[in-house]
Amino acid sequence: MTGVSAPLEGIRVLEVAMWGFVPSAGGVLADWGADVVKVEHAVTGDPQRGLRQTGRYRVDDDPNPNIEHPNRGKRSIGIDIATPEGKEVLYDLARRADVFLTSFLPEPRRRLGIDVADIRRANPRIIYARGSALGPRGPESERGGYDMTAFWCRAATAASLTPSNIDGFVAPPPAYGDTISGTNLAGGIAAALLKRERTGEPSVVDVSLLGSGLWALGAAMATSLRLNEPWEAPPVGSHSSMRNPLSGLYRTADGRYLSLVMLQPTRYWAEVCRHIGRPELADDPRFATGEALTANTEQAVEILREAFAGRTLAEWTERLATLSGPWAPVQDTLQAATDPQVRANEYVLRAGGSEVVASPVQFDVAAPQLDAAPAFAAQTEEILLELGVDWDRIIALKEAGAVT
16 A cells, blocks of 8 residues: 555554464455564464465465465564463563454463463453354354365355255365455454444454355355255256346357356347347347246347357457446456456555465555565564563573574
């Protein structure tokens, strides 16, 4: 956000978290201007640093995208919080922080002395934010999980997106539910900061992968509950709508796809007919009224399939540029990342030596300024010096194994 004050500038976040979900919340807060100090185990660091293989994709050198995406813009300190000396350093950091952010489960939080009461003893005004797999209440609140288990499978996305005529289930790309849930958690923290500013009262903020997964499917869930029927994806190869030919996927001559989502088909039918070079279809009795178009959707779909199969996606992109109805190319990750509209809005930015997706909220029509994720414990001495720890004490802490 060049020349613009970031909304969370001056806010200090102490992050004691691992893997993707909760660290991605810290990444969003860093995008918004917060000073996020990432506490990592003094020896092993965040285990996400060792994650190099995701499905068939492997990255052996640095920067590691599994670290860069959720950890950009932070500072890293290595602390063994299981030692008395390390725990005191952590409490010193908590005393000057606005937010304590953690992914640790309840039992380790209690054992390590980093639960709500412990951190509030050090700083009664601190906002305590925690991300969990299954929520803070109920019989499974002590269980862990990942986005594949809690968000994707248990919260119904896998079943809802998998067509009934294929085995297994559709799997997500990496950190799909983690990143969505992390953004939810960052938003909750921002709201808690506003509440504290207005009332002086700090909050405990909870977001779970399960709750975020349910929220992502909220409209489908509401429909399912209303009709007492689970949401099902259409079979592979079928048109997505039985009553609207202008809502579905169409294959182009080069094997790409167009997505049409025109929920008012009679409004756009004549215009679509002109754009595909078939203006006479606008007056065809089979499609001339809303009732006729609905009744003859199957025939209209076959006509559109034949038409769209006659040109490449690039040709259709040019021809459909003036079409007022909503449509889009179906793009893979590389195509989306290089989309001119994506680049014009600075949704993908450089952070150090790699490009990453910026968090989706922009302020004052400006993209955030991104910095690279920190190397393991790269700012340990810098952060300790800010606490007023002198070099003799820093050396003693290192010799005791309390910090790295």
